[in-house]
Amino acid sequence: MTAPALPSEGAGTTGPPPPLPGRVPDGTFANPPVRPRLLRRWAQGWWVAVGLVLGLGTALAALVIVSLTVAGLFSTPVMGAGLVLVALGLWAAWLLGRAHRWMLTVFSGIDVGPVPVSGAPTWRRVLGLDEPRLRALGWAALHGLWGVLAGLLVLGLLVQGVALAALPFLSTVAPEDGVRVLWLLRVSTSTGYAVGGLGGLVMLLAVPWVARGLGSVDVALARWLLGDDPQRQLREMSHRVETLAASRSETIDSVEAERRRIERDLHDGPQQRLVAIAMNLGLARSTLDSDPDGARALIDEAHAAAKEAIVEMRQVARGIVPPILTDRGLDAAVSALAARSPVPVSVSIHLPDPAVRRPDPTVEAIAYFCVSEALTNVAKHSGARRATVDLGLRDGPAGEQLSVVVGDDGRGGAALGRGTGLTGLRQRVASVDGELHVDSPPGAGTTLSITLPMRPGRTR
Template identity: 40%
Template sequence: MATRYGQGYGEWVGPALQGARGWTHRLPAALRAPVEGRSWKEFCYLLLSLPIGIMMFTYSVTMLSLGAGLLVTFVGIPLLAAALAGCRGFGALERVRARALLGLEVADPEPVPVRRGGPMGWVWAVLKSGTSWRHMLYTVVQFPWATFSFCVGVSLWATGWALLTYPLWFWVFPVYAGQGGIQLYGDGTHHIYLDNPFEITVTALVGLLFTLATPWIVRGLTTVDRLLVLGLLGPSRLATRVVELESDRGVVVDTAAADLRRIERDLHDGAQARLVALAMDLGLAKEKLAEDPQAAARMVGEAHGEVKTALQELRDLARGIHPAVLTDRGLDAALSAVASRCTVPVQVDVDLPSRPAPAIEGIAYFTVSELLQNVSKHARASRASVDVWRVDDRLLLQVSDDGVGGADASGGSGLAGLAGRLDAVDGILVVDSPAGGPTRITAELPWRSV
């Protein structure tokens, strides 16, 4: 016994069914389409579209007409709101049906924004909701399309299978209908029937053509249904963009907070600790200055070394916040400086017509810096390269190495965090790192001029 997971998870697959599926998957897609589960689901979607479309169309037109006709009275306003609320309910049903039969995942639209309490607050919120009116538009537009697709799909499906199986049931005509077979032509003196073996075979072949073509035609018809559901029953572009911006804002806030914690930790554990020790050493040297000048001089010398170390740590910390070379000379010089600190030879090629905005420039710098750190720590590479260029209104960065590969941006890895930070500014991170290498990581950022 085998259990497979995914679509249809938890479904028991016996040995016979496994063999049948293996056999069908060895067929070309054009030949196995008539017996695929996806084709039958899409055909079932077309079958259900007509009765559901009739129900939705009747409801929406009736309620809309009744509500509009009664607008001269107060009753029409809540009737219109009830009509829109009902259309939203039908929209929820359609999203479930599209998910089950078409495999189309559509997020629920934003809820009705009720800003004032009471029934009238809800009525006005529903009437002002663009999402509600889009749902009503769907119930009106879907009906004629459902009628057309139902007629086309059922006619082609029935014709194809009927003709394909004609050799199995043509005997019905001479036995029960008193004629040789399907009648192609007939008048008072002439009759043409499909009744000899050659004609029966040709009929089956024509049915085979219909049967093979029908799933693709049905797929094209349901593509229009997918577009209707996506465009009218999902969240609006504005609402989706607001959600994205809210998520990106959270990422930016979390990243900024993490950076502040890192700076505080580096200051506390590094430069601050060294300065405290320096102050203590200088205090001891001051006490010993009169009684043991040589020991005091030795302690002052050690303190001088500590000052140099603290200054270097502060420079490194400042470089991690925002390097001066990036501000003064741009990405080319800044990335060359980063590459010089990498443990493997790095070739840097920056081809930009001008400098991007400081924010984008900073993100590009830290992205390459983090990727080169990964090369030094994990890649086990002998060489690497950094390429930076502009395409239209996008800034592209690519870091490549000849290491062992296997870099993964999923889970809680550093690449996942980097991808999240890029996403916060509408950027993209693409990781191509097969096992055994080479690794090629491409980052794409919006181009914003200074």
């Protein structure tokens, strides 16, 4: 006899029972069970405890470093050699912080973040007076106090726990008057030894959890003072969000303006030419038998209009990626631009072989358009007698960058915001997180400097 099936909620149909909490329909656990996860965290806590005990050494070293640095600071007005002691203390604190970061990674499995990069001048970095080393000295002062406290507490718990856990085994060899426990109580009975042993086991079981709590403070100090400055990261991220929002808006406006330009140029130029060609060919076909000479003249006129339409189509296509850029790379495309320029242009290109390594196609296209627009401006507005184009790679804060520099010896006076040309270039460059700078003093020529991220491109 089987038990009747219970009706499902809200309906009278029966079906397979719902999966147990934590299980997926195939019977496996979607998340690890709580008990093994707790056991794993408890076992990992022993590594944290070992790290805290070993951290006693780094804490004592940190106290020595801070003491010597403070002594050097107070002795600097009396004897200049104190400045050397301060610099050595700052560098020693920074190196000790690097070692402690490694210990946290090994024993706690936690990375406190990237090593902060100093933007201070060279002389300040040499003397250790930049932000990363000053913050490392502050960490050394706090770690010296907290590390000693945490390490001694964990070590005391370990020693007392082992001593208490061993009491039941020492009852047969203990003195008749018993043994003193925790410097307060004396245990002399078998019940006392058993309770003491149980208390020792409880202390040993609690050591990993206490160590994890103490270690979290150590990690917080390291993240705060040895990792990258959170406030600086927040400022950079806020600036990044603002830049991306502005770049996105400008890119959309630029694309829409380019679309309208192509639409207008097609309507005003090639479209009218093609209509005229179609009309002339229609008239020529209707008069071919009655007026051959007139039909021939109409065909000649249509042929000339077709040539003009081809020229206008090429002008409309200005701004579209040319085949030479796609097939042969930036070197050949920029050289072709320089060869067509009415102003003599000297080209200097230091780029990897395009058959081996090329930038991202978008970066290539933007670099090409920037050079094209810059040389067009040189020919139309600068009054220059010669121009230069320099392409190469450089190291930037975020990695390798493509550098594009276009200069001329014209009248100068160019500036962002005075015309749509440079504004359009700035929008193109900003769309890939690049930078554009214009140096154009009146009467001294113009230098257009562009840096674009060298994003991974095609490799052959």
